[in-house]
Amino acid sequence: GAVVSQHPSWVICKSGTSVKIECRSLDFQATTMFWYRQFPKQSLMLMATSNEGSKATYEQGVEKDKFLINHASLTLSTLTVTSAHPEDSSFYICSAQAATSDTQYFGPGTRLTVL
């Protein structure tokens, strides 16, 4: 199957700093990428959908100025958590979908801990 990578796999940062997470489709072109967040013992919650070259569409309740998404190429999307706070600590997972498929392939996730 298709491979999606995320980097870093885990990060610990101080409150107030910004953290950038990369999501890459390694062997296919991802026209659409999705960012999810998962808190402990809860399900994945879609944060935003991004199409290559367009602005991301954010879900209700997700602050677009806090969670900056850039999908500048068909193989890379980035999520920047700006001025992170402890309540932003979570498991962030991206998924990627090709134009010719309705299957989403998930990255391995990034565990963010904000102290």
Added chain:
Amino acid sequence: RKEVEQDPGPFNVPEGATVAFNCTYSNSASQSFFWYRQDCRKEPKLLMSVYSSGNEDGRFTAQLNRASQYISLLIRDSKLSDSATYLCVVRGWGNDMRFGAGTRLTVKP
């Protein structure tokens, strides 16, 4: 009401048991349905798509009832390696997927 609802479990079953998970969804316009499996601290992995005619993949059988907006997953002859959280996933006309909170399964020797 949540868009996708699942019994959270946990289900604790012995090896070899048959176990069934249920899921209901609220959006009658939903188009595609899936079961994903998620191991602890890992990303979800697609287990199988779910079709109206029902589909089977080895020990796993999925059913969809559009009239009742209900999806099921049956696991026969449970293995220790089946222990995971099973996520019911529904997608509408767009690309966005809605996840259930998951049902946790533990298969014991």
